Amino acid sequence: MFKSVEWKDGSVRILNQTKLPREIIYVDCKDVETVAHAIRSLFVRGAPAIGIAAAFGIALSGENSTATSCLLFQSEIEKVALLLSQTRPTAVNLFLAITRMKETLKAHAEEPILNLKKILLAEANAILNEDIAANCAIGKLGASFIASGDGVLTYCNTGALATGGYGTALGVIRLAHEEGKKISVFVPETRPILQGARLTMWELLQERIPATLITDNMVGLMMRLGKIQCCFVGADRIAANGDVANKIGTYTMAILAREHGIPFYVAAPTSTIDFNTASGDQIPIEERAHSEVTHVSGVAFAPDGIAVSNPAFDITPAEYIRAIITEKGIFKPGEILQ
Amino acid sequence: MFKSVEWKDGSVRILNQTKLPREIIYVDCKDVETVAHAIRSLFVRGAPAIGIAAAFGIALSGENSTATSCLLFQSEIEKVALLLSQTRPTAVNLFLAITRMKETLKAHAEEPILNLKKILLAEANAILNEDIAANCAIGKLGASFIASGDGVLTYCNTGALATGGYGTALGVIRLAHEEGKKISVFVPETRPILQGARLTMWELLQERIPATLITDNMVGLMMRLGKIQCCFVGADRIAANGDVANKIGTYTMAILAREHGIPFYVAAPTSTIDFNTASGDQIPIEERAHSEVTHVSGVAFAPDGIAVSNPAFDITPAEYIRAIITEKGIFKPGEILQ
Numbered sequence: 001m002f003k004s005v006e007w008k009d010g011s012v013r014i015l016n017q018t019k020l021p022r023e024i025i026y027v028d029c030k031d032v033e034t035v036a037h038a039i040r041s042l043f044v045r046g047a048p049a050i051g052i053a054a055a056f057g058i059a060l061s062g063e064n065s066t067a068t069s070c071l072l073f074q075s076e077i078e079k080v081a082l083l084l085s086q087t088r089p090t091a092v093n094l095f096l097a098i099t100r101m102k103e104t105l106k107a108h109a110e111e112p113i114l115n116l117k118k119i120l121l122a123e124a125n126a127i128l129n130e131d132i133a134a135n136c137a138i139g140k141l142g143a144s145f146i147a148s149g150d151g152v153l154t155y156c157n158t159g160a161l162a163t164g165g166y167g168t169a170l171g172v173i174r175l176a177h178e179e180g181k182k183i184s185v186f187v188p189e190t191r192p193i194l195q196g197a198r199l200t201m202w203e204l205l206q207e208r209i210p211a212t213l214i215t216d217n218m219v220g221l222m223m224r225l226g227k228i229q230c231c232f233v234g235a236d237r238i239a240a241n242g243d244v245a246n247k248i249g250t251y252t253m254a255i256l257a258r259e260h261g262i263p264f265y266v267a268a269p270t271s272t273i274d275f276n277t278a279s280g281d282q283i284p285i286e287e288r289a290h291s292e293v294t295h296v297s298g299v300a301f302a303p304d305g306i307a308v309s310n311p312a313f314d315i316t317p318a319e320y321i322r323a324i325i326t327e328k329g330i331f332k333p334g335e336i337l338q
Numbered sequence: 339m340f341k342s343v344e345w346k347d348g349s350v351r352i353l354n355q356t357k358l359p360r361e362i363i364y365v366d367c368k369d370v371e372t373v374a375h376a377i378r379s380l381f382v383r384g385a386p387a388i389g390i391a392a393a394f395g396i397a398l399s400g401e402n403s404t405a406t407s408c409l410l411f412q413s414e415i416e417k418v419a420l421l422l423s424q425t426r427p428t429a430v431n432l433f434l435a436i437t438r439m440k441e442t443l444k445a446h447a448e449e450p451i452l453n454l455k456k457i458l459l460a461e462a463n464a465i466l467n468e469d470i471a472a473n474c475a476i477g478k479l480g481a482s483f484i485a486s487g488d489g490v491l492t493y494c495n496t497g498a499l500a501t502g503g504y505g506t507a508l509g510v511i512r513l514a515h516e517e518g519k520k521i522s523v524f525v526p527e528t529r530p531i532l533q534g535a536r537l538t539m540w541e542l543l544q545e546r547i548p549a550t551l552i553t554d555n556m557v558g559l560m561m562r563l564g565k566i567q568c569c570f571v572g573a574d575r576i577a578a579n580g581d582v583a584n585k586i587g588t589y590t591m592a593i594l595a596r597e598h599g600i601p602f603y604v605a606a607p608t609s610t611i612d613f614n615t616a617s618g619d620q621i622p623i624e625e626r627a628h629s630e631v632t633h634v635s636g637v638a639f640a641p642d643g644i645a646v647s648n649p650a651f652d653i654t655p656a657e658y659i660r661a662i663i664t665e666k667g668i669f670k671p672g673e674i675l676q
């Protein structure tokens with residue numbers, strides 16, 4: 001089984017997802033700048049996986065540190081935390097993992113540097129392992145919403161690649177399949193980066209879960225034809241009022257689901273909930289390079305010199321979401337603060 | 339000004355739109371098989387342009403005929419009409435143009451073959467010229483729905499490339515711009531063939547009409563952000579009850595427009611109305627090659643050996659359409675039969 005991020009022989013090993021599924025290339029990051037570049041360039045993506053990568057990035061710079069005083073060590077880690085926090089603005093798991101690593105360091109400020117290095121690495125591994133455990137719990141809770149015979153829509157990639165392992169929304173689908181339910185998964189390709197076509201179809205193929213690739217604009221037709229009974233997506237940040245930031249297009253899928261009377265579920269660990277953000281309007285939306293839209297596989301197809309918009313996420317208001325499935329239970333979006 | 343289809347020196351000259359905008363390649367079709375291949379392979383696409391290409395294809399086989407009797411000539415044309423009618427199943431303009439050419443031939447059954455050849459070519463040119471005139475009339479009627487300052491969504495390509503010239507939905511936008519209205523056009527790329535990114539952006543760039551390319555899954559967000567005030571799309575076939583078959587994704591755009599209270603207009607010549615089809619459910623939807631979804635510019639990005647769905651069109655029920663703009667006037671979808 002592949003791992004999107006792991007600690008390997010003193011390096012952070014990251015699977016370069018931009019090359020999947022045609023090439024399987026691991027990058028052994030030996031410094032935190034390489035980790036930051038891997039996050040920024042989408043070698044590793046998916047809110048939980050980004051958080052894990054950042055935690056290992058901090059552990060890595062701890063390992064590499066030649067600081068001679070705890071104060072110097074602490075100041076190095078602060079700089080690294082700032083660098084990592086500027087890689088991607090939307091997924092809250094990134095900031096949560098960075099804050100947790102910094103707080104762990106502060107809680108052990110009296111320890112010698114050699115111990116601090118071990119403590120940081122142990123904390124990063126804990127974040128990884130907690131994420132895998134959360135995914136398994138989410139899968140068990142969420143699979144109850146899937147009946148044998150269902151057509152299931154998922155979106156983008158929320159699988160083992162996007163997390164520490166197993167997956168959130170795709171974990172729910174994986175567990176329903178493991179339970180022996182006969183399901184058929186519909187996978188929109190997820191432009192512009194094609195995570196659905198490249199990553200989700202690859203994971204489903206490996207698990208032999210029946211799946212059909214469609215373009216994003218086919219979802220309405222598939223729903224109208226009665227091929228889809230439920231939808232499961234992940235989240236990059238959940239605001240306190242239950243609004244959900246997720247891959248661009250999620251909002252469109254949610255509207256289509258409601259129009260056709262199909263339940264729309266968000267599956268995400270509680271680490272994705274941001275109690276400091278009151279509503280979706282306050283979540284910053286990353287605008288990415290226009291070449292992501294005008295090129296596929298490095299080949300340009302649109303005319304040169306045109307205006308392009310490339311927001312990487314959109315906000316799905318709470319009213320469109322039937323329930324949020326977390327490792328701690330299933331909530332209505334409006335119940336988060338309760 | 340480019341022409342998508344024209345009669346040139348005894349050949350049917352077709353602009354190969356699959357190579358646009360990176361390469362401008364004209365194909366001089368010297369036999370009807372080449373015309374049929376050009377239609378099937380999307381060298382020429384867009385419901386009105388397909389009809390025009392088929393009409394010229396019939397005129398071409400008339401020109402090339404060495405038949406020695408009118409009966410033989412007639413039988414050759416019948417065979418050619420059958421071949422052309424099997425190229426694409428959804429756009430009704432194709433069948434209308436073929437029927438019109440056959441009926442023209444029957445109406446002049448007594449004429450010598452040399453005259454028949456001229457009559458067929460004149461009829462194909464008439465179909466072309468009537469389409470251009472219809473587009474100009476549609477543009478004038480439709481532009482009244484666009485106010486200065488509007489953000490206008492269009493979809494796929496309904497411009498000069500898709501028609502005899504000028505365009506239907508894009509003709510409306512073109513005329514609003516010519517009238518001096520300050521508009522901003524939003525162009526979804528239109529997967530899988532990317533007609534929006536490749537063709538509509540190219541036409542708008544040439545006309546210097548401000549336009550922004552987006553992926554299809556960004557439309558919901560753009561509407562929520564208040565960037566779009568009205569939507570104009572074309573049609574491949576309009577059923578008698580006002581249901582509209584158009585490029586896959588149109589149905590999704592129409593649902594999004596209604597959810598955001600944005601008017602959704604269909605602009606099409608009356609040649610696109612099929613009075614013999616009671617409702618959209620009866621319109622055949624073409625399923626195209628899966629490689630259109632799994633490849634862009636000939637490069638594969640999805641894993642091999644997966645299931646793919648590739649319906650080229652969907653049906654937008656009449657209830658989602660504010661009005662249908664034709665060269666003969668503006669109708670509510672339910673008024674077609676009146």
